Amino acid sequence: MLGAITGDIIGSIYEFGNIKTTDFPLFNFRCRFTDDTVLTVALADAILHRQDYAETMKRYFQMYPSAGYGESFYNWAVNKDAKPYNSWGNGAAMRISPAGYAFSSLGEVLAKAKEYTEITHNHPEGIRGALATASAIFLARTGNTKAQIKEYIAEHFHYNLDRTCDDIRPQYTFDVSCQGTVPQAIVAFLDSHNFEHAIRLAISLGGDSDTLACITGGIAAAFYGGVPPEIAEKALSILDEPLRDITLQFTQQYCQF
Numbered sequence: 001m002l003g004a005i006t007g008d009i010i011g012s013i014y015e016f017g018n019i020k021t022t023d024f025p026l027f028n029f030r031c032r033f034t035d036d037t038v039l040t041v042a043l044a045d046a047i048l049h050r051q052d053y054a055e056t057m058k059r060y061f062q063m064y065p066s067a068g069y070g071e072s073f074y075n076w077a078v079n080k081d082a083k084p085y086n087s088w089g090n091g092a093a094m095r096i097s098p099a100g101y102a103f104s105s106l107g108e109v110l111a112k113a114k115e116y117t118e119i120t121h122n123h124p125e126g127i128r129g130a131l132a133t134a135s136a137i138f139l140a141r142t143g144n145t146k147a148q149i150k151e152y153i154a155e156h157f158h159y160n161l162d163r164t165c166d167d168i169r170p171q172y173t174f175d176v177s178c179q180g181t182v183p184q185a186i187v188a189f190l191d192s193h194n195f196e197h198a199i200r201l202a203i204s205l206g207g208d209s210d211t212l213a214c215i216t217g218g219i220a221a222a223f224y225g226g227v228p229p230e231i232a233e234k235a236l237s238i239l240d241e242p243l244r245d246i247t248l249q250f251t252q253q254y255c256q257f
Contacts, residue, residue: 001044001250003195003221004097006235007213008036011203018206020169026196027234033243035067036214039095041243043116044250047102054119063242070176076120084118088125090181092117093133094211097218100137101254109138121178129178132157133215136186140223146190149223159183165191165201172205181208185215192216195224196231226255 013030042060046053061069061077069077073091076082099113113134117127132153139149150161160183168184175181184205192198198220202213221227227235236244 001040001097001101001218001221001255002227002232002235002247004040004094004214004218005033005037005239005247006221006227006231007199007202007215007217008040008094008210009033009235009238010199011210011213014203014209015211018174018209020204020206022197022200022204024200024203026199026231027238031238033067033239034210035064035069035073035091036094036211037239037243038064038067039091040097040214041246043095044098045246046116047098048246048250048253053116057119073120084120084122086123087121088123088129088178089121089176090129090178090208090211090215092121092126093129093178093182093185094214096130096134097137097214098250098254100134100218100222101141101250103138106135106138109134125178128157129182132159132182132186133218136189136219137222140189140219146223149219150186150190153186159186161187161190163187165205169205172207174207176208176211181212182215185212186219188212188216189219189223192220195220195227198224221255 009031012032012034038060042056046056058077072085072087096113103109103112110131113131117130136149154161165188185202188202189198191201198216199213202216203209
């Protein structure tokens with residue numbers, strides 16, 4: 001979970017100012033958390049305290065109304081009786097990382113990820129992106145190799161993972177769909193050799209940088225045994241106290257490597 005948050009924070013300044021290189025300062029004074037972090041922490045809170053996720057998301061929206069939500073989510077969040085809005089957007093995958101950590105079997109992870117996603121993103125592509133991300137995190141944290149993770153995701157979710165970041169980067173542009181974000185984020189993880197490298201690769205692709213790095217970071221932290229302490233400390237320092245407290249509680253309970 002902290003890996004996803006860290007990716008969001010580092011990628012936040014490149015979402016609308018893409019860079020196509022891995023050579024950049026990891027943090028600078030403009031780095032911030034976005035809606036990716038807010039809704040990820042909301043899910044962690046809902047899991048920790050056995051709360052309704054829809055109501056928890058709306059509560060967090062009220063706490064952080066300017067975090068950068070998409071228009072469809074904004075309209076859902078302000079409408080008491082809102083229904084799922086058939087979204088295929090990458091918001092489904094950006095917020096799902098706690099589901100990959102909190103449950104003890106792949107079947108349970110998939111079932112819970114689907115439940116949490118369909119609240120808003122009930123389009124098949126939204127569900128596919130969230131399930132692929134959550135299952136990659138579960139497989140990464142339970143000792144599977146990159147080859148095994150790649151094989152499972154390709155077989156069950158039919159994403160093309162045979163490209164490399166170097167293949168994707170030249171033509172890749174801003175894309176808020178799950179199908180245009182999740183496989184690219186997984187490739188960044190597969191190409192990486194440590195957590196920091198995974199985040200740098202994700203951001204170097206361009207596109208929706210904070211969400212790409214958020215998805216990649218959730219998987220990479222699970223695979224590499226967490227976020228390196230100096231990077232984790234900096235990311236946590238950028239969160240406010242409520243977000244930091246839930247993040248630390250969830251990490252202590254579910255993310256001990």
